[in-house]
Amino acid sequence: MEFGPHLMLASLEGAVIAAILSLTAMGLSIVFGVMRVVNVAHGEFFMLGAVLAWYVTSALGGHPALGFVAALLIVPVLVAAIAATADRLILKRINYDADRTIVGTIGILYIIQQTTLMTFGPDARPVEAPFNTRLSLPWFEFGENGFAMFWPWGLSTTSYKLFVIAAAVVILLGLWMVITRTKIGLVMRATQQDSEMAQAFGVPVGTVYSLVFGLGAGLAALGAVLVVPIQQAHYLMGHDPLLLSFIVVIIGGLGSLPGTIVAAILIGMSDGIISVFFSPTIAKIIATLLVAMVLVFRPQGLLGKTAP
């Protein structure tokens, strides 16, 4: 395949990565923004989303679309509930102290991951997509007859992948509307600004925290349910999304939601493109080094407001 079409293919792959990444990273960002804690177990909630989606679709059988829709509705809520419980039982007890939260969430990471290993097993298991037609994509060139389109062999995507991108956009828009237009969103933003003041005004800060922690996990799980027909469910699949989400949130600026989205698109697209053209390892090296350097020299990220 020539460079042009190859780039387009890589970009589409990158767009899918960016779509999922923006959901996952958004979850991490909201939790940090409102609660000021870093959830190291975030990747495991992502993995739980994929694994539980497998359980739901296997249990339901029938047409894959049926199982998929059920998973899409049930799994994020289930994962959110698990996360909210973890918040009540553990994080609240340690009063969201920064050091102890990191250690505690590392513990939660291993508990979730290893329990999944014990029950789900070490193998990767596929989930069938609800629909999956192959769509050939056109490329163009200037030939003797002027501008002409042709369909290079190998340049294709699937309808499902396009759906994932669209779904992510819709979900993020919905999230933005909830945060900026609804009462719950207002309560969240108030708690983020000044939790003591919010409490003085009767906002149940403890409950808000549990809800937000659940929301963060639920978003990650949602992203996972969307991606599992493409990727397969595996007990270690939380590792990369965690690292990438960290990278996105830090570069975009901890606590900045528009920053998170911009960074997700940037990172997702670059990861996709560099992985296709060079090697995935190089892509990861560049990404991890970039995060470290940004934190060292420009801690507020690209668009962030508060330094970590």
Add this chain to the structure above:
Amino acid sequence: MTSSRKSTLLHLGVLALLVVLFFVLPPYHAGNLSRIMVLAIYAMGYNLLFGYTGLLSLGHAMFFAAGMYGFGLTLNLGGWPVPLAFVAGVVCAGALALVIGLLALRTAGVAFMIVTLMFAQTGYLVVLYFGTYTRGDEGFVIQQAQRMLGGFDLTSETGRYVTALILFAICFLGLARLVQTPFGRTLVAIRENEERTRMLGYDAGSHKLRALIISGAVSGVAGAAYALLFGYVGATFATVQYSIFPLLWVLLGGAGTTIGPLIGVFFMFYLIDTSSTYTNAYMLIAGVVLVLLTVFAPQGLAGELRKRVFKWLP
């Protein structure tokens, strides 16, 4: 008896106990104890930075691995003699700590944790990338024949135990002494209230950098020792898991105590050893222990002892 006399007795007592155990324990457990002592060196290195200076690094595996690869590569590929290769490993780790320190210490708190994590990840990926030399995840073996020191076979049980014990003793006593010096006390002051420490005229930045370099170098000693005594170098030792382990060990044993690291490694080792006979999900234990510790006993075993009973515990 003064506190410092009690401390000296305690430290010598621990070493004496380790000597006695060699003669008393069956080979399997003696072998375990060799491993435990080497890993305890790693934990003590980490403890200096985390327990005493109050800096939580999530990337110490890069220093352990630097020691390991510094030793392994100079030995295998460079043909260096064992002592020189060992020093090379430690110097690599210390030099890496200097570079990382100059960058990472510009941040604090959560940012510091993430920066160290990211640098360590980069280190791991670089090891994988240069797989032709490092053999990546698969790793490489250091031949028995090479692991000799002046005719003394370091691969025999006795050789391993004695070497591990000597290295452990040096680091154990050395670090115990260091934390009693003005330098060590200043590190504790930085942990307790960094701004106040600055306003007393101490250069906090320089102290933190020196602590990081020593911490990294000691971690490198452990890495090089591990390769020397157990004959294997691999990229697994550069993964996040090996950065979490020292945190786990130190928290369990008691951060900011001299015997905490050894206790922590010992308990965790046997906890995992026992549970891995039942399931391959033994890290579940690690997870549960971390959560329980951070919620109920953030001081760790030795730390709680110090708080409640033995106030003089160093």
Add this chain to the structure above:
Amino acid sequence: MAAVSILETRGLTKAYGGVLANSDVNFKLAKGKVTALIGPNGAGKSTFVGMVSGRTEATSGQVFFEGQDISHLPAHKRMQLGLAYTFQITSIFPGLSVHENVALAARRKLGKNPEALEAKVQAVLTRVGIADRAEQIAGDLSYGHQRILEIAMGLAQDPHVFILDEPTQGLAESEVDDFIKLVRSLAGETTILLIEHNMKVVMETADFITVLDQGMVLAEGTPAEIHANADVQAAYLGSTPHA
């Protein structure tokens, strides 16, 4: 002021965005005397002292200490030259013992000599009156005692200039009286710069007073002169807009 200046600022200014917290402050601190820095809330006293000690970076202007330009030195280097500073909100080592708190302060100079260090710690603790609490954990002390501990830490450094930021805030009457006695006993030994709201303390300890208002020097002089100064009265009683 005819006295020798041990500390001097020239044109010291601090701007936060568009707001001037301190504006072109020219200040001379007389050696061996007690100078009080007073002014209504928001006058810029703590910001000024922050710039002198090095905690806050000045926007422009210079600070001279014993003739040396220290404007670009970091805080810890200034302390090494002989400045000592107590915080407005007590800043000690709450997890460590009272003894260790003071030892840390003294150790920078006396670290190499354990006997001299120990003697110093005992002497200072006795002088401020908390020697019997040496083994207590500093965080367990009452607020008043913690403030006294902080002063002890400053004394342990044998400072040439001792800056005290609202030292009597939160102290009980009797503790305030003890403080006044302590400051008087230091007269001549060291130079003291005192930020205070408590006018009793100011009047009973200060040799000189500088009044700040809205980030600028409003008046300087002896307590009697300041007491009679109409501008100062206006600033405090509010015929000027709230700063």
